[in-house]
Each structure stands twice: as structure tokens, then as C-alpha cells.
Amino acid sequence: MTTLLEADRIGVAYGRHKPVDAVSLSVDAGEVLVVVGPNGAGKTTLLKLLTGELAPSTGTIRLDGELLSAIPAWKLASQRAVMAQASRLAFPFTVAEVVRIGIDSVGRALARTMRERIIAGALDAADIAHLAARSYQTLSGGEQQRVQFARTFAQLKAGRTSSLRQVLFLDEPVANLDLSHQIALMESAAGLARTGVAVIAVLHDLNLATTFADRILVMSGGGLHALGAPGAVITRASVREVFGVDLCREADGTGGLPVVLPQHYAEMRLERGAA
Amino acid sequence: MTIAAEAPSIAGLFASRRRRLAIGVGLFSALLVMLAVVSLGSGAVKIAPGQVMRVMTGWVTGDGDVLAGRDALIILSIRVPRLVLACLIGAALAVSGALMQGLFRNPLADPGLVGVSSGAALAAGFTIVLGDRIFGTVAAQMPFVLLPFGAFLGGLASTLILYAVATRHGRTSVAIMLLAGVALGAFAGALTGLLAFVSDDRQLRDLTFWSLGSLSGASWTKVATVTPLILPVLLAVPFLARGLNALLLGEAEAYHLGIPVQALKRAAILMVAVAVGASVAAAGVIGFVGIVVPHLIRLLFGPDHRVLLPLSALLGAILLTGADLLARTMVAPAELPIGILTAAIGAPFFLWLLLRRDRTLDA
Numbered sequence: 001m002t003t004l005l006e007a008d009r010i011g012v013a014y015g016r017h018k019p020v021d022a023v024s025l026s027v028d029a030g031e032v033l034v035v036v037g038p039n040g041a042g043k044t045t046l047l048k049l050l051t052g053e054l055a056p057s058t059g060t061i062r063l064d065g066e067l068l069s070a071i072p073a074w075k076l077a078s079q080r081a082v083m084a085q086a087s088r089l090a091f092p093f094t095v096a097e098v099v100r101i102g103i104d105s106v107g108r109a110l111a112r113t114m115r116e117r118i119i120a121g122a123l124d125a126a127d128i129a130h131l132a133a134r135s136y137q138t139l140s141g142g143e144q145q146r147v148q149f150a151r152t153f154a155q156l157k158a159g160r161t162s163s164l165r166q167v168l169f170l171d172e173p174v175a176n177l178d179l180s181h182q183i184a185l186m187e188s189a190a191g192l193a194r195t196g197v198a199v200i201a202v203l204h205d206l207n208l209a210t211t212f213a214d215r216i217l218v219m220s221g222g223g224l225h226a227l228g229a230p231g232a233v234i235t236r237a238s239v240r241e242v243f244g245v246d247l248c249r250e251a252d253g254t255g256g257l258p259v260v261l262p263q264h265y266a267e268m269r270l271e272r273g274a275a
Numbered sequence: 276m277t278i279a280a281e282a283p284s285i286a287g288l289f290a291s292r293r294r295r296l297a298i299g300v301g302l303f304s305a306l307l308v309m310l311a312v313v314s315l316g317s318g319a320v321k322i323a324p325g326q327v328m329r330v331m332t333g334w335v336t337g338d339g340d341v342l343a344g345r346d347a348l349i350i351l352s353i354r355v356p357r358l359v360l361a362c363l364i365g366a367a368l369a370v371s372g373a374l375m376q377g378l379f380r381n382p383l384a385d386p387g388l389v390g391v392s393s394g395a396a397l398a399a400g401f402t403i404v405l406g407d408r409i410f411g412t413v414a415a416q417m418p419f420v421l422l423p424f425g426a427f428l429g430g431l432a433s434t435l436i437l438y439a440v441a442t443r444h445g446r447t448s449v450a451i452m453l454l455a456g457v458a459l460g461a462f463a464g465a466l467t468g469l470l471a472f473v474s475d476d477r478q479l480r481d482l483t484f485w486s487l488g489s490l491s492g493a494s495w496t497k498v499a500t501v502t503p504l505i506l507p508v509l510l511a512v513p514f515l516a517r518g519l520n521a522l523l524l525g526e527a528e529a530y531h532l533g534i535p536v537q538a539l540k541r542a543a544i545l546m547v548a549v550a551v552g553a554s555v556a557a558a559g560v561i562g563f564v565g566i567v568v569p570h571l572i573r574l575l576f577g578p579d580h581r582v583l584l585p586l587s588a589l590l591g592a593i594l595l596t597g598a599d600l601l602a603r604t605m606v607a608p609a610e611l612p613i614g615i616l617t618a619a620i621g622a623p624f625f626l627w628l629l630l631r632r633d634r635t636l637d638a
Contacts, residue, residue, distance in 0.1 A: 053527050076535025087525050090380050091578035096288050101520050105533040108517075113286070120285045134286055151524075155532065 004029045004198045005167055010049055010059030011222075019045040021222045022059070029165065032190060032199045034209040036234075037219035038243055043202045044171055046219065050200065051082045051169050053090035064165045077106050078159030080167040081152035081192030085175070088144075089136050095147050096132040097124060102151035115158070125188045127181065141176040149173060149185055156197060168192055170201040174208065196218045204261040206248075210234050218242055235260050253275070295478055296582045299575070303589040307362070310593060314361075314600045315354045322346050335362040343425055357493035360501065361599045362592035364490075364558050367505045369591025370512055373583055374574075378518035378543045379452055380569060381442070385560035386551045389431045389456025393463035395555035396485050397540020398429025400467050403481050404423075404474040423500055427552030434544050488559035488614025490599050497557050504553035508546045509588055514541060516580035523578070561614045563621020564591055570628065 006026040015111055020042040027033050035043050048054040050061060061068040063079060069077070070165050081102075089098070099119050108117050123129040126146040131139065136147060151168075154175055156166055169191060174182040182205075195197045203209045209216055210230035218225040218233055220242045226233045239248040239260060246268060251259035289628040315331075323328075330350045334340030341347055368386070375384040375391075386392050402425040437459060441452035471482050484492070516538040521529040530536050554561065568591045569583060576582045595613070600621070602611040 003427045050528075051531065053530060073530055073535055074533040077531065080531075082528075082531040084525070084527060084531075087528065089523060090382065090525055091573065093523070093578055096285060097577070098524070099577060100289070102532065104517050104520065116289065121458065124283070129284075177574060178450070 006062045010056040034213035035202045041219040042222040081155040083152040084171040092135045102155040103158040122150040125152035167198045209259045360493045361595045363593040364554045365595025368564040368586035369568035369587040371376030371547045371550045373569040373587045385566035392560045393460040394433025395426040395430035397463040398425040404470045423556035426556035429553040431548035485559040487612035488561040489612045501557045519580040
């Protein structure tokens with residue numbers, strides 16, 4: 001395990017408003033780090049800082065030892081891929097074309113058969129091979145999200161020919177997905193992690209987070225609230241404190257991981273009614 | 276194993292796209308050549324296609340007997356420069372439309388529609404009416420330098436204003452862009468009207484010509500002025516295709532994919548300003564080519580810029596050559612301003628585009 005991405009007290013300020021303030025973290029190759037936190041906690045802004053899309057006002061970020069701000073866009077593209085929140089298209093590209101755009105720059109030096117194999121593999125990984133010829137615009141929100149995942153997946157595979165030290169960023173990648181595809185997508189990401197890719201994902205579902213994360217980062221009010229192993233970070237006390245709900249319980253058969261269920265709310269209501 | 280099973284279908288998908296591009300290039304080129312022969316033979320003096328071909332081959336081989344004839348004189352000194360100008364300007368306008376639509380990520384952007392052409396025409400009018408008063412003898416000696424340069428600056432200024440007004444935090448609002456374009460067009464129109472107010476008879480005629488658009492002033496001098504501006508743009512534009520494709524996913528996404536987004540946007544804006552400025556300087560405001568042509572290409576060949584840009588250039592050349600042929604022959608011996616024709620065809624097309632709008636347009 002070696003450190004791949006390292007942020008040292010990074011923050012961003014718009015006047016007096018600080019969406020992210022003095023966050024430090026380091027991510028190892030092959031690790032899955034899940035970022036959780038309530039709306040407006042600064043998760044997406046943190047991701048934008050770590051991907052290089054936004055320059056931090058304070059602090060420094062290093063990718064594989066190099067200052068992130070010093071790496072040119074074309075080189076960065078082979079080292080990290082980003083799946084942003086739902087994006088729409090104004091023009092009728094097919095699914096295969098959208099995925100191909102993902103490797104047009106990074107994979108420009110690759111042979112055509114190699115590129116086609118990468119695209120086919122990415123379509124399979126996102127379970128959209130049957131949609132390859134469909135127009136992106138006619139797809140449902142969940143299908144579009146899977147196409148975007150396939151695009152980032154292909155970018156990493158193409159970038160792998162020039163850099164083995166890669167990071168995958170996912171911003172709420174399962175927001176529109178059905179249950180089986182939520183798990184399939186996270187499993188694909190975990191599969192990439194097993195090949196050495198560091199995965200940083202923003203998730204809302206705490207159960208999904210504890211299932212797939214090696215470590216969880218809890219954000220609150222722009223700052224780092226907790227960072228550590230899922231069982232240590234997602235606790236009844238921390239969920240109550242950060243999210244303001246008392247829905248986290250110890251559970252049997254989950255290997256010691258906590259379970260967060262809205263049903264616990266009904267339980268609370270019953271108790272309140274009895275009292 | 277699944278990967279191996281899927282690979283041929285992906286290859287097939289992209290191969291059919293390449294095949295369609297080859298067919299498109301072949302078909303459009305043949306159409307353009309046929310149209311060119313008809314166009315060179317049509318006019319006050321009718322010349323048979325066979326004779327046109329003889330003159331053209333004689334021109335290429337330097338055959339003195341053919342070149343001494345009356346037909347050669349008409350074709351080579353009047354009709355060929357006009358044809359070349361129509362092709363260059365048609366290609367320039369169509370490519371500018373495709374570039375702007377990629378830049379704004381919206382199929383409704385068009386240099387004519389959003390005031391870029393009016394800005395260029397205003398600047399061109401400015402050099403016509405006030406040029407000799409401000410620049411003195413320089414203007415009289417170099418009308419073919421001052422006018423295109425003025426039109427280019429006008430186009431560039433309008434494009435920059437438009438982009439600055441419509442873009443906030445990296446997002447370009449289409450509604451704002453269209454409204455700002457209306458305002459820009461009205462403002463440029465008002466100032467052009469003011470120019471007409473202070474101009475003399477000759478200047479007024481020139482101004483009218485510029486605002487309606489016409490190729491009737493075509494000459495080898497104009498071709499020589501416009502070619503060094505438009506040709507580099509047409510040759511450079513394919514290099515933006517990859518970046519424009521990525522840009523359609525969003526600016527952040529394009530950056531993540533390794534595209535130098537700011538440089539790409541600057542290059543596209545500069546190219547639009549040069550191409551539109553040169554076109555307006557040579558032939559006035561010719562509208563709707565930039566919106567009709569890229570849209571037809573997208574319908575037939577898909578939105579990939581690597582296909583869209585070259586085919587738009589070809590179809591733009593075809594469209595303007597055809598429109599010019601109509602403009603010259605419909606009311607012969609008089610001549611319709613070509614801008615009236617393209618607007619008469621393009622405006623209904625644009626309305627039809629709005630009527631059949633689906634999720635592609637509401638952004």
C-alpha cells in the first residue's frame with residue numbers, strides 16, 4: 001500500500017463562506033474511500049478540489065507525489081477519471097459514442113482494435129452493451145448514469161496503458177440506479193480497486209457505504225468530522241450527531257457493521273406513542 | 276469471454292459510421308462538381324456543360340486557343356471567382372454555425388441569429404461610411420484590407436460579448452444567449468441605420484448591399500482577400516473536433532478527459548470571428564446557412580464533430596452555390612440578393628426545427 005493522493009489542509013473560500021475548510025486526507029492505491037455527509041456538507045466541493053477541477057484557496061494536493069496544480073490536463077486524464085452527477089447531452093450521440101469520447105484523448109495512441117476492446121469491456125462492466133447503438137438522450141436517468149460510468153471506466157482502462165497509478169472519482173454514482181445496478185456498479189468500482197486503482201466515492205446510502213468502503217470519511221459543515229474504518233466511523237452516536245437522526249443500530253449477520261434503516265424511525269414513533 | 280463476444284458489434288458500429296462518412300464525402304463532392312458545372316454555364320450567356328468542361332481543362336492545362344474565346348472570358352473572369360467565393364463563404368458560414376453550436380452546446384446557436392453577423396456588418400458599414408474620414412488615404416488605397424479587418428473585429432467583439440453575457444460559472448444559458456443575440460442584433464442594426472443616415476448615395480448603396488447579402492460583387496481580388504482568412508480556418512477546424520466532442524459532455528467533463536478547455540474555447544471563438552468576418556466583408560450578411568447545414572448533417576450522419584465539421588463545409592458550399600444559382604437565374608436579367616433567398620428558405624426551416632423540438636432543444 002502506497003499513498004496515491006494526499007491532501008494537506010485544503011480549503012476553499014467564497015468570501016466568508018467556506019464550503020470546504022482545512023481537510024487533510026491521504027488515499028492509498030487499491031483503496032475504496034467513501035465520502036458521506038448531509039446535504040451542503042461540502043462533499044461535491046471536496047471532490048472538485050481533489051480532481052483538479054477547482055483550485056484550493058489554501059493547502060496543497062499531491063497526486064503520486066506531484067503537485068496536482070502542476071500536472072497538465074492531458075496527463076492528468078490518464079491518471080484519474082471522474083464520474084460527475086447526472087449530465088445531459090444536447091446532441092443525439094449514441095451510447096457507444098459517448099463511451100468512445102471518454103478515450104478519444106487518453107487513448108489516441110492506441111490501436112483501433114484495442115480501443116474497441118476497451119469500449120466493449122466498459123459497456124459490459126456497466127451492463128449497457130445491449131444499449132450500445134441507442135441514442136443517449138432516449139435513455140432513462142439510471143441508464144444514462146451507467147453510460148457515464150462506462151465512460152469513466154473506459155478512460156481508466158485506456159489511461160492504464162500510460163499510468164498504473166490511477167484514481168477514480170464517483171459523485172453520487174448510484175443516485176438513479178435500481179438496487180441490483182447499485183450493487184453491480186459499486187462491485188465494478190471495487191474490482192478496479194483490486195487492480196490498484198484508488199476509488200473515492202460520494203454516497204448517500206450509509207449501508208452501501210459501509211458495505212463497499214475500506215474507509216469512510218464523514219463530512220459536516222465543510223470540515224472533516226471523522227475518517228476511519230466503516231465500523232468505527234458509522235456509529236449510532238455519529239449518525240445522530242451528523243445527520244440528526246437516530247436510525248443506526250448494531251445488527252447481526254453483517255460482520256459487526258452497523259445498519260441504518262428508516263424503519264427504525266417507525267420504531268421510534270411507536271416508542272414515543274407508548275410513552 | 277463476454278468482452279470477446281461484444282467486440283465485433285462495437286467495431287461494426289464504428290465501421291458503419293466511417294462508411295457513411297465516406298459515402299457522404301463522395302456524394303457531396305459529386306453534387307458540388309455537378310452544381311459547379313451547371314452554375315458556370317448559367318447566366319445571361321448560356322454555355323453548354325461540355326464547353327464549360329473544355330474551358331476549365333483548358334484553364335488548367337494553359338491551352339491558349341480555348342482561353343482566347345469569349346466563353347473563357349465570361350467563365351474565368353466572372354463566373355469562376357463567384358463560384359469560388361460562394362463555396363468559400365458557404366463552407367465558412369456552415370462551419371462557423373457548427374463551431375458555435377458546439378461551443379454553446381446548443382443546436383440553435385448561429386452567427387446570423389445571435390448577432391455576430393450584424394456586429395461584423397456594422398463594423399464593415401463603419402469602414403464604408405466613415406473609413407475615409409478617419410483613416411484618410413489609407414482607406415482609399417486599401418479598401419480590401421480595412422473592410423475585412425473591420426468585419427473581423429466586429430464579429431469578434433459580438434462573439435465575446437455574447438459569450439460573456441450568456442456564461443456564468445462555466446454554464447452557458449441558451450435563453451440568455453438568444454436574448455442577448457436579439458439585443459446585440461438590434462443595437463448593431465440601429466447603429467447601421469445611423470450610418471445610413473449620414474452616408475451619401477454611393478455609400479448608401481454599398482450599405483444596402485451589405486445588409487442584404489450578395490455575391491454579385493465577386494472578383495478575383497475579393498477571392499484573393501478572403502481565401503487567406505477562410506482557408507486556414509477550414510483547414511484548422513478538424514483539429515478542434517475531438518475537443519468539441521468532449522465539450523458536449525460539459526466543460527468540467529472535457530477538462531477531466533484531458534482537453535485544454537479554455538484554449539479550445541478561445542480557438543473556436545477566434546475561428547468563428549475570422550470566418551464570419553471574412554464572409555460578411557466579401558458578401559454581406561447571409562443568414563441561416565450556419566443553422567440549416569449542421570442540422571441536416573446531424574440528422575443524416577450524427578453529431579460527431581469529426582464527421583460534422585468536414586461535411587458541413589461541403590454541404591455549406593453546395594447550398595450557397597445552389598442559392599446563388601437561383602439568385603442569378605430566377606429573375607434574370609435582374610438578380611436577387613442571396614441573403615433574401617437563404618432567409619426565405621432558412622427561416623421556415625428554423626420554425627420547423629422549433630416545432631419538432633424534443634428533449635434535444637430544451638436545455
